[in-house]
Amino acid sequence: MAETPPGPNGEPLFGSSRTYARDPFRFLSALEAAYGDVARFDMGPMDTVMVADPDAIERILVAEADRFRKPDFQGDALGDLLGDGLLLSEGETWERQRELANPAFTMSRLAGMADRITGHAESLLADWTAGDAVDVERSMTHVTLDVILDLMMGVELPDERVAEIQAQLVPLGARFEPDPVRFAAPQWVPMPGDREFEAAIDALDGVLDEVIERRRGTFGSEEEGPTDFLSILMRARGRGEQSPDQLRDEMMTMLLAGHDTTALTLTYSWFLLSEHPEVERRLHEEVDDVVGDERPGMEHVRDVEYLEWVIQEAMRLFPPVYTIFREPTADVELAGYEVSEGTAIMLPQWAVHRSERLWEEPDAFDPERWSPERSEGRHRFAYFPFGGGPRHCIGKHLAMLEAQLILATVASDYRLEFMGETPLDLMPSLTAHPEQEMRMRVLNR
Structure with missing residues (x-):
């Protein structure tokens, strides 16, 4: 049976939300560096799983897109706006x-x-x-x-x-x-x-x-x-x-x-x-x-x-869009870990785009890395600014x-x-x- 994803222990009630709120960008990068493909944390009362594995991201967004929906935002501020x-x-x-x-x-x-x-x-x-x-x-x-x-x-x-x-x-x-x-x-x-x-x-x-x-x-x-x-x-x-x-x-x-x-x-x-x-x-x-x-x-x-x-x-x-969310419509296994139906799945462009596992000198501004020669063999979901x-x-x-x-x-x-x-x-x-x-x-x- 697949295991629950590893992740940081949060505070009572707040989970990791206070750490996340102080600097989401640093938090996401640190989570990816520490746990790799998949990590679990609590965003207040919301159980959240971050997925930074390009194969799993492709599966969620493309191959099995019908098994993952956008979370229901209609009851919150985003629903009020859009x-x-x-x-x-x-x-x-x-x-x-x-x-x-x-x-x-x-x-x-x-x-x-x-x-x-x-x-x-x-x-x-x-x-x-x-x-x-x-x-x-x-x-x-x-x-x-x-x-x-x-x-x-x-x-x-x-x-x-x-x-x-x-x-x-x-x-x-x-x-x-x-x-x-x-x-x-x-x-x-x-x-x-x-x-x-x-x-x-x-x-x-x-x-x-x-x-x-x-x-x-x-x-x-x-x-x-x-x-x-x-x-x-x-x-x-x-x-x-x-x-x-x-x-x-x-x-x-x-x-x-x-x-x-x-x-x-x-x-x-x-x-x-x-x-x-x-x-x-x-x-x-x-x-x-x-x-x-x-x-x-x-x-x-x-x-x-x-x-x-x-x-x-x-x-x-x-x-610009530094993370997107999906939730599985049924229990699912991702990168060897069990993720329950309805769990908030975070797909963080910020952490994936800057991952040392996926990019050479990831923090360097190097436009030539997009040349055909250097792009060859790169996973297409090592980079997904448009989802x-x-x-x-x-x-x-x-x-x-x-x-x-x-x-x-x-x-x-x-x-x-x-x-x-x-x-x-x-x-x-x-x-x-x-x-x-x-x-x-x-x-x-």
Whole structure:
């Protein structure tokens, strides 16, 4: 009979949640280093199993994906925020909504949008001057919000309105920072920050209502109408296949999940380039050779190979989504250990991407590790920033295209010099944000 996974002994009531809350990134890496493939710990009252074995991760996400579901978040804050949108929905609802969404994310459609992505990056740069100090995380959040509003909802909002959206991201993010008291307390117990969280949701719901109102009468027919995600959903609503609540949940999911990870990927890319001038020089040389005096476009994306490696390496070292969860629908054996039905299974990108068992010099920023020669033989789930299997991130291709075009557009004219202290401290929420302001000096190349 398989054994229960090994793991640390936690405190009464809190388990390991206080250690986890102090620094989830260090905790996950230490757990992987100490126990390897599988480890068990208590997150307050919740029995949790961390799985860091690429074979087991592939089995959970791909080969046996139907035996592992996403945990039910509908009764907690994440459910209040995203509801039954694509990120959280299960079963027939997820299958129907994913099928509806697919046309908005095809490469043929996205390729036709490349010029618009570059245009949003150029609009950002119109406000920059050499010598300026800019908050790069804020800038990248603004431009990726512009892109998701345009490409997926068919609107362009004034800068002031986008800034209002950004202001709501602070209380939303704070609600999901790990808190051992929250882990141990029932969901109904009022906690600090709840009121601000609810007000932020109300504010974003107001933005989404405004977006729908602006688009009223523009959704067109099934055969000739636009293929942005909002138009697809509104035509489905017209057929009676989309409730107002489902529409709201999908739009909120798209607004938040659709911009955040790309903004963070770009933020960490700029930071790493600033810290590694030799990598920055090589990237600039490639952009000059491939793009030259032209505007970065779809015709250049295939040829900016080193730039793509930089993005991949940034997502390896600083995966915006640093862990994902599943739970087995029946008792299961993983890597020789027994895991009970309903146990929270944590698949930590952070620990796997930085594992000494899987990577040579895992803490080094080395874009060339993504060259075909050095990638050969690497397990595909030693790296999974977009998840994997049927539930992989639907926006994967958009995120990569967006990151490549924005990075190339900025790098054509400027280099960015980090002005803060290193190493970075990270703030764990739903995604991994820098704790400090990412202030960088804009310099002419």
